[in-house]
Amino acid sequence: MKPINVGLLGFGTVGTGTAKVMIENGALIESRVGVPLVLKKIADLDTTTDRGVAIGPGVLTADAGGILNDPEIDIVIELIGGYEPARTFVLQAISNKKNVVTANKALLARHGNEIFAAAAKEGVEIAFEASVGGGIPLIHSIKEGLVANHVKTLLGILNGTANYILTRMADEGTSFEKALKEAQEKGYAEADPTFDVEGIDTAHKLAILIALSFGMPIELDAVHTEGISEITPFDMEFSRRFGYRIKLLAIAKDTADGVEARVHPTMIPAASMLANVKGSFNALRINGDMVGDILLYGRGAGMMPTGSAIVSDLVDVARNILHDAVGRVPAIGCQPEAVCDRRVKSVDELQTQYYFRFTAVDSPGVLSKIAGVLGAHGISVESVQQKGRVAKGNVPIVMITHEAREADVRKALTEIDNLPIVHGKTMLIRIEGEGD
Amino acid sequence: MKPINVGLLGFGTVGTGTAKVMIENGALIESRVGVPLVLKKIADLDTTTDRGVAIGPGVLTADAGGILNDPEIDIVIELIGGYEPARTFVLQAISNKKNVVTANKALLARHGNEIFAAAAKEGVEIAFEASVGGGIPLIHSIKEGLVANHVKTLLGILNGTANYILTRMADEGTSFEKALKEAQEKGYAEADPTFDVEGIDTAHKLAILIALSFGMPIELDAVHTEGISEITPFDMEFSRRFGYRIKLLAIAKDTADGVEARVHPTMIPAASMLANVKGSFNALRINGDMVGDILLYGRGAGMMPTGSAIVSDLVDVARNILHDAVGRVPAIGCQPEAVCDRRVKSVDELQTQYYFRFTAVDSPGVLSKIAGVLGAHGISVESVQQKGRVAKGNVPIVMITHEAREADVRKALTEIDNLPIVHGKTMLIRIEGEGD
Secondary structure (H helix, E strand, O other): OOOOEEEEEOOOOOHHHHHHHHOOOOHHHHHHHOEEEEEEEEEEEOOOOOOOOOOOOOEEEEEEEEHHHHOOOOEEEEEEOOOOOOHOOOOOOOOOOEEEEEHHHHHHHHHHHHHHHHHHOOOEEEOHHHHHHOOHHHHHHHHHHOOOOOEEEEHHHHHHHHHHHHHHHHHOOOHHHHHHHHHHHHHOOOOOOOOHOOOHHHHHHHHHHHHHHHHOOOHHHOEEEOOOOOOOHHHHHHHHHHOOOEEEEEEEEEEEOEEEEEHHHHHOOOOOOHOOOOOEEEEEEEEEEEEEEEEEEEEEEHHHHHHHHHHHHHHHHHHHHHHHOOOOOOOOOOHHHHOOOEEEOOOOEEEEEEEEEEEEEEOOOHHHHHHHHHHOOOOEEEEEEEEOOOEEEEEEEEEEEEEEEEEHHHHHHHHOOOOOOOOOOOEEEEEOOOOO | OOOOEEEEOOHHHHHHHHHHHHHHHHHHHHHHHHHOEEEEEEEEEOOOOOOOOOOOOOOOOOOOOOHOOOOOOOEEOOOOOOOOHHHHHHHHHHHHOOOEEOOOHHHHHHHHHHHHHHHHHOOEEEEEEHHOOOOOHHHHHHHHHHHOOOOOEEEEEEHHHHHHHHHHHHHHHOOOHHHHHHHOOOOOOOOOOOOHHHHHHHHHHHHHHHHHHHHHOOOOHHHHOOOOOOOOOOHHHHHOOOOOEEEEEEEEEOOOOOOEEEEEEEEEOOOOHHHHHHOOEEEEEEEEOOOOEEEEEEOOOOOHHHHHHHHHHHHHHHHHHHHOOOOOOOOOOOOHHOOOOEEEEEHOOOOOEEEEEEEEOOOOOHHHHHHHHHHHHOOOOOHHHHHHHOEOEEEEEEEOOOOOEEHHHHHHHHHHHHOOOEOOOEEEEEEOOOOO
C-alpha cells in the first residue's frame, strides 16, 4: 500500500519533536498503521539551524506553499502557532482537500468554528489532540472514550507554567515574582509570560474542551478569565492552614440554566488528586453522568510529549485515509447538525465558597464592620483568621465564606474596599470544594 | 441511514448498566454517531427479574442462539463472564460475521489469542475497553492515544476490591480479614473473594495490557501473581513509617532482556499519585518513550462506569460499520504480522528493593544472624526497625534492603526461615521506588 505523505508547517520546538517521533519510532508506527508515515516536506523560515533530526536533503524549505499545493501530501501539520499566517495556511490546506493536524489552541479557540466548518464542507479531517494537555490523550478520551456520557463537570490544570509557579510558591513559600523568574530560567516560562500566568492559555484550552464536552460552538469570549499574578505567599500559607491548595483551574459545568466557563486561581482540598498535581504536570478531571469521575494526568507540554500527541492524530487520520473513512468522528465529537448553542452563564451568577484577604487597619471593630457589610449582602462567614503580622500599620484578615452569589460578593467587596479602615483591594479566591 | 442493531448476552449488573446507558443516553449517542444504536435483543437465563430498565416487550429472551444467528444484529455484546459458554458464544458470533464487544477479562486473558485470530480471519471487530479499568478509557489510550510510543512501564491499580481493602487497612489500621468483611458487606467484594484478593483478576487485566503495550501475544501464565491476604496492620504501619503505602500493583516493564510481568503487593512512595488512589478507584500509570508519564484514574468497576465503556466500544464499532472501515484498528493495536513473541522474565531475575518482616525470638544476636545470612547472599540492608511489641516471645524485625536480586532473596529467606531463632514465614513486600 501507498505510504501516507505528511507536510509539516513550523519547525520549532514542537515541530522538531514531531519529526523526531516520526523518524525515531517510524518502524513502530508502521507496524501499527500498516504503511509508513513519510515526512515529505517541512516548511520554516529558518532553513539553516540544525535541529538534531535526521531529515533527508531537500525536505526542509522556506516555502509553505510547496506543502499546501503538493498534490501528494495527504496530511498537513500546522505548528506555526498564533493566528496568522496559521489561520490562512490551515484554511488553504483544507480548501486543497488536505487533512490537518494542529497543536494551535489559540487559533482554534479564536477561529475553530470557522475551521471546523471549512473541514466539514471539504470532507477532510481536522485533528487537534496536541492543542490541550500536550501528550495526555484528553481530546480522544472526551470524544471517544466518554462518548456515551453527558459531561457534567471539567476541572483542569492545563498550564504547566502556572502550575510550576504555584507549586514552587506552595512548597517553598516564595513570591510569585521569584517563582516566575525561576520558571523563566528553567525554560518553563517565556520572556513574556502573560498568556500563561494570566490564564489566557488555559482559557483557550477550556474553550476547546467545552465545545467537545457539551456539543456547542467554541465561545472563547464567554470564558471568565483571571490569572495568578496577585497570589501572595500569605494566601498560600492560609490556604494550607484551611486544608486547601491553590491551583489555576479551568472549570466548566453543565447546569440546568446554562454552562459555567471560568479560569481562575482556585482553592481545592489538599487531599484531592488535582491538588497533588505538581510542577509542570497537567491534569483534567472529568465527571460524566455514566462514568462518574475520571482523571487524566501527564506532561501538558514539551517537545516529545506534544510530538507524541501530534503523531497519534497523524495515525488516526492515516487510518481513516487508508479505510476511506475520513470524517468518521466529527471534529467536535457530535454530528454538525447536533451542535447547539448553549447559554454560557455570567460569572455574576456563580454560587460558590470564597476566600477573602482584607488589608485593614489594626484597630478594634474592623472585623465587625467588614462582617456587617458581608451580612448585609447575604454572605455568611464560615471561618476567620486574623493572626497575620502587621505591615505598615495594616493587618491582613482572611475569611472563608459559606456558599454565596458572586454578584453579591462583588457588591460587598466594592463597599468594603471603600471603607476608610480598609487599605488596598481585597483578594478573592474561589473555592471548589467537591472532592475526588 | 439504517440503525445499528445490538444483541446483548448476559443481563446481570453490567448488562443492566449497559442497557441503561444505551436507553437513557440514546439521543446523545445518536447525535454523536449519526444513527441510533438499537438494543434489539437481550439473552439471559433469568427472563423474569425486573432490572429497572425500560426495554420493550419481546426484547428479553432465554435464547442466546436467537442473537447469535439473527442476521440483522451487527454487534454482539458478551457480558456473561467466565470461560464457558462465553467463549463458545463469542467464537460463534465471530464466525457468523458479527462484531463483538466484551468486558470479559478472564476470557480474554485465557483465550484472547484464539479470539483475536478468529476475529481477524472473519474480518470483524473485537472490542474490550470495559475489560480493564471499567469506565477509564485505558485501552483506547494505549492503542490510539499513545500509538506513537514504545511503552516502557505500566504500573496499575486494577482491582477496586483489593484497593478498597488496602485503603481501609492503611487508614483505619484494621486487619485484612475485617476490611474484607466490610468490603463484602458494602458489595465491593464477592462471597468468594479469591480472584480479587489473590491478584488473579489483576493478572488477567495485566496480561491484556501487556499484549497491547508491547505488541505480543497474551501470556497469562507468565504473569507472576501474589495477593494481599498476608498483609498485616503491622506491615501497613511500618510502610507508613518508611514513607510508603502498600498497593496491589500490576507491573510490566520492557527491559533489554525481556518483559517483566508481575502482580503483587508493592510499597510505593506515599507522595506519588498512585499511592493516593484510594478506595475502590483504579489507576494506571504508563511510561512511554516519547510521552513520558501518563496517569489515568477513575472507577474501575460498577454498573454504570462499565456500561459507559461498553457503549464507547459500541460507538467505535458502529462508526467503523457506517464507514465500511471494520478492522480499522487491529485488536491488539499493531498489525497481526507485527505481533512478536517476547521473552517474559522469571521473577527470579527481578532486581528491586525489598521490605522484610521477620518473626524472631526476642534475644540478643538475632539481628546479627539474620543480617549475616543476607550478607552472604549479597543482599545489603538500607534500614532496620525492631521496635515492635513482643507477641508470644517473638519480636518482629522489619528491614528495607538496597536493590537485590530476587533469586538471592529467595535463597536467603529459605535459609533464614530455617534458623531456630526465626518463627514462621518471613513476609516479603517488593518496593517500587520510581516517583511520578
